[in-house]
Amino acid sequence: MPFPEQSQTLTEALLRRAETTPGKVFIRSGRGHFSYQQTWEQAARLASFLAAQELTADARICLLLPRAPELIFSFLAARLAGCLPAPVNYLDHPERVRQAVLAVAPAVIIVDENAVSGKVTDSLRDCGAAVISLSAEPGDSSFLRWADCLSCAPLAEPKPQQFDSLAYLNFTSGSTGQAKAALCTEANLYWNTRAAAEAFQLTAEDVHLCMFAAFAHPHELFCRALYTGGSLALLPEISPKAVIRVIREQNVTCMMGLAALYKMMAGHCGSTALPSLRIAESGGMFTPPALHRSFLAAFQTPLLAVWGSTETTGIALANTLSCRRADGSLGRVCPHYQARVADELGRDVPLGETGELLLAGPGVVSGYWGGVPLSAEDGWCRSGDLVRQDAEGFFHFVERKSGLIKVAGLKVYPLQVEQALLEHPGIREAAVVGMEEKRHGCVPKAFVVPQPGVLLEEEELTRHCKGRLAAYMVPKAFRLLEALPTTGSGKIDKKALLSAA
Incomplete structure (x- = not known):
């Protein structure tokens, strides 16, 4: 059953499904179907x-x-x-x-x-x-x-709802x-859901599993299935084995999760076949090339990195089955969205250069509750993410604008330092933030989680970074942790790290 071409509110979509396919299972969960x-x-x-x-x-x-x-x-x-x-x-x-x-x-x-x-x-x-x-x-x-x-x-x-x-x-x-x-x-919900349905060619045969928190884009738990006439599987527990079990038992075809979850799945359950899974979206954080390779090798299904935000109502950039990269890119702009890369004055930067990601389209919200305006530039929503766009239209994440570290005027992108650290075989996780310093104004500080049983020394980590980074990018301090703090939605909580820097 195709996505409805005519605009529909949530109420209209629910009524349509209850009338046309009343007996079809919509929600599958441990609390009942x-x-x-x-x-x-x-x-x-x-x-x-x-x-x-x-x-x-x-x-x-x-x-x-x-x-x-x-x-x-x-x-x-x-x-x-x-x-x-x-x-x-x-x-x-x-x-x-x-x-x-x-x-x-x-x-x-x-x-x-x-x-x-x-x-x-x-x-x-x-x-x-x-x-x-x-x-x-x-x-x-x-x-x-x-x-x-x-x-x-x-x-x-039901009270009639206007599309806007x-x-x-x-x-x-x-x-x-x-x-x-x-x-x-x-309208935001409809157009964002339609963009995803067209990008991934979603149908009524799909069974969706979304692992994002219930308070982080909760509409993505059900909107795709509701508008296409598909089904969804709800799983309260996030663990690799539980996810694998539900995918196999419910014949899940589409799932969305964080890179950390996919890493655990590939590492702990790589010998399990997942024949039903065709779409595995990785959003919310950077998806490194090594993870793309390990997940594909484990499950014969490619990871599809995507980018979205609260302000865009969900994904606005995506790698798709027909057009994808496994080099860490965020993908190309989704249908019904527009994207560009601009400097501080809102001017387009040359192709391949770093600037802020700006977006527009009917899926972009107008502002915030309480009269707080959207950060925008001539109708374009400022994402706060620094990216670059290549000649084929793929966008590559560089860093959160707020996370950029300036060392004596020189730009340091924490993601670049984090990726260099993760090349060390004894490091499981890494996060980098800026630490105030009198001489340079700000310098990188790294928080590192060792692999189980591995002892790491600061001198060793410094040598490792010096072999891969410019001198001013090398962290001036390292702190070992048992685990990185995360937000309720599962992202690394850099605000908590900053308070500890």
């Missing part, structure tokens, strides 16, 4: 409860939920009731979670108490919102019980500062 009809009924019952609360137009519904069917039911129910879902990083520090919740002033909060800390649960009691708990015990008067809220009759008439109306608040990761909630519209 749900058809399109059952998904519609669950969402419509919760929407009926929300409608009975007489909420104002675009009332916010905060979601503190893991990758589970209830997340999708809640998201769709909010849209059926004319409300705005606002998924929040419930794994963050409790105070930051509370601040994020208060920032959007929700009318209703839906939480899985088994997934959040007790401090987060306690903070929800005085947020001024009705709280629905998936795990509240009978007789607990603090929160509303999920089962009770779903006892309502299905909503008879807000669909949800999509929080940024906050990796370089305070998280902001992007204003994501129904």
Whole structure:
């Protein structure tokens, strides 16, 4: 079943699937399998409860939920009731979670108490919102019980949604500062999903597995399957063996994950055949050439590096099966997006030179909640990523603009230093940040995770880097760690490293 050529809102897409393929399994999970009809009924019952609360137009519904069917039911129910879902990083520090919740002033909060800390649960009691708990015990008067809220009759008439109306608040990761909630519209969702469907030739036969956090682009858990008429598999546990098992049991054809996950899969499960898997998207972080080689050798399926952001509603650059590179590139621009590389003044840089990635298209959001404007240049969204474009149209990541280190005026790109460090056989992971220094202003500092059982000496690491990098790029200090800190979405938390530098 092809992607709908005419624009559709989430509500329209759900209604269409419930009418045309009601019995087809839409959601597959450890908590049960749900058809399109059952998904519609669950969402419509919760929407009926929300409608009975007489909420104002675009009332916010905060979601503190893991990758589970209830997340999708809640998201769709909010849209059926004319409300705005606002998924929040419930794994963050409790105070930051509370601040994020208060920032959007929700009318209703839906939480899985088994997934959040007790401090987060306690903070929800005085947020001024009705709280629905998936795990509240009978007789607990603090929160509303999920089962009770779903006892309502299905909503008879979903509130009509305009194609250009807000669909949800999509929080940024906050990796370089305070998280902001992007204003994501129904049009943004449709065009981003259509771009992915066209780039990867998605069909109703596909089964999707997305390993990104439930609060990081949660629409990517279900939008691709919903709009194409496919199915999705939800997996709360992220481990190589669990992922392999679900791919084999559910005949997963398309998956999206971080490079770190693919590295573990290739390293621990490389002898397992995955005949159903045809699309393996690697996003969220740099995918090194060595990983491309090892994954292809292990599973006979190529890794497809992609790039996207909260501001672009998902992927905007991608390697595809018909046009791909395994050299670490981010791919070429996806359908319905435009991309260019510009200098500080917004002027295009010559081909092959480094500049900031700028994007445009109907998938790009207009701004952030609270009136915060988008960082833009004459209608082009500034990504904050430094890249270069080659003659064949492939974009190559150089560094986050905020991560650039200037040593006595000379530019040092941490990724280049990290890749040099990873050539050392005794290093499993590496991250580089800038450290203040009187003489040079700023110098590189490396955080290194050794391979199991390997002892590393600073002098040895310095010699290793001097053989591969210019003198000013060599880290002036090294710190050994058992593991690199990560954000809730699984990316390396360089903000935490900076505080330790």
